[in-house]
Amino acid sequence: MNEFLNNMEKKFGKYAIPNLTLYIIGMYVLGYVLQLAPARVNILGFLTLDPYAVLHGQIWRLVSWLLIPPSSFNILIIITLFFYYFVGTSMERTMGTFRYNVFIFGGVILMILSSFVTMLVYKVFFGIGGEALGAVMSAFSIYFSTSYIQEMVFLAFAMCFPDVQVLLMFIIPIKVKYLGYFYAAILVYNAVMGIAGSNYFVFFAILFQFINLFLFYLQTGKISHLRPKEVKRRRDFQRNAKIMPKGITRHKCAVCGRTEEDSPDLEFRFCSKCNGNYEYCQDHLFTHQHVK
Numbered sequence: 001m002n003e004f005l006n007n008m009e010k011k012f013g014k015y016a017i018p019n020l021t022l023y024i025i026g027m028y029v030l031g032y033v034l035q036l037a038p039a040r041v042n043i044l045g046f047l048t049l050d051p052y053a054v055l056h057g058q059i060w061r062l063v064s065w066l067l068i069p070p071s072s073f074n075i076l077i078i079i080t081l082f083f084y085y086f087v088g089t090s091m092e093r094t095m096g097t098f099r100y101n102v103f104i105f106g107g108v109i110l111m112i113l114s115s116f117v118t119m120l121v122y123k124v125f126f127g128i129g130g131e132a133l134g135a136v137m138s139a140f141s142i143y144f145s146t147s148y149i150q151e152m153v154f155l156a157f158a159m160c161f162p163d164v165q166v167l168l169m170f171i172i173p174i175k176v177k178y179l180g181y182f183y184a185a186i187l188v189y190n191a192v193m194g195i196a197g198s199n200y201f202v203f204f205a206i207l208f209q210f211i212n213l214f215l216f217y218l219q220t221g222k223i224s225h226l227r228p229k230e231v232k233r234r235r236d237f238q239r240n241a242k243i244m245p246k247g248i249t250r251h252k253c254a255v256c257g258r259t260e261e262d263s264p265d266l267e268f269r270f271c272s273k274c275n276g277n278y279e280y281c282q283d284h285l286f287t288h289q290h291v292k
Helices: 002-015 020-035 051-055 061-067 075-095 097-124 130-143 146-160 176-196 200-219 222-226 228-243
Strands: 165-168 172-175 268-270 279-281
Touching: 002 097, 020 061, 020 075, 020 097, 051 061, 051 097, 051 130, 075 097, 075 146, 097 130, 097 146, 097 200, 130 200, 146 176, 146 200, 165 176, 172 176, 176 200
Parallel strands: none
Antiparallel strands: 165 172, 268 279
16 A cells, blocks of 8 residues: 555655645635525535536536535634644645645545445435436535545544644543544444435445545554564564663654653664654654655
C-alpha cells in the first residue's frame, strides 16, 4: 500500500492541493450562503448527490453536493468549522499534502460509489424503478453528505494523536481517542439502524467511508503487527530490552519522543527519505513529514 502511494506521489505529487481543508470550509461557507435563498427556490435540492438524476443528464451533481454544509448554520457550527480546520491541517502535516489529498478525494469517490450502489440495491432487491426510483433517490440523497467524510478525518486524527486533549463542552478535558470511540460507535449504530429500517442510504454512505478509513489504517503499517515475523521480532526486541540496564535507551521516536522504555512493544525504524538520522516508532514511520 505504501509503495503504491509512494509511486503515485512521485508521479502526481506536484498536483496535490495544499491546505485542502481551507478550500473545503470555503465551499461550506458558499453552501450556507445558498441556504439563504427563498425556500421556494430550493437551490440545494438541485445540488445533492442524486445518482438517478446524474444518469438523466444532471452531471453537475457529481461535484455540487460538496457545497452542501453538514448542518444548518448556527453559532456552534462556527466552532465546529474551526475544529475541522485544526484537525484537517494537522492531518495534512502528518500525512503529507499528497496523501491527505488522496484520503479526502478517496472519501469523495467512495461516497459517489455508495450512492450508485444504493440505487442499484433499491432497483434490484426492492424492485423499484422508473419515476418511483427517481422520487426515492431525490428524497433521500441528502444522506450522501460530506459530514461522513469529515468524521472519518477526525477518526484518522484520533488514530494518529490518541492522547491529544480537547475541551468537551469547553470545560471537560478529554483525550481524542475517547471521542473517537464515541463517534465510531455512533456511526456503527446509525449504520445498523439503517439496515434495520431499510434505509440503505445511511448504511452504504457510512460503510464506504469506513472502507476509506481502513485504507488509511493500512498505510500506517499497524496491521503488520499481525504477521508472524513481526510478532517474533517484537518478542526478540522485548527479550533484548530486558537485558539492557534500566534508564538506558537505544531508540527514540523523532515525532512523539517515545522510547523502548516507555512502550516495550513499539518497534523503531530509521527513515531513508529523511535527511539525517531520524528514527521513528511504528505509529509514525509512515505518517511523519519527511525532513529535507
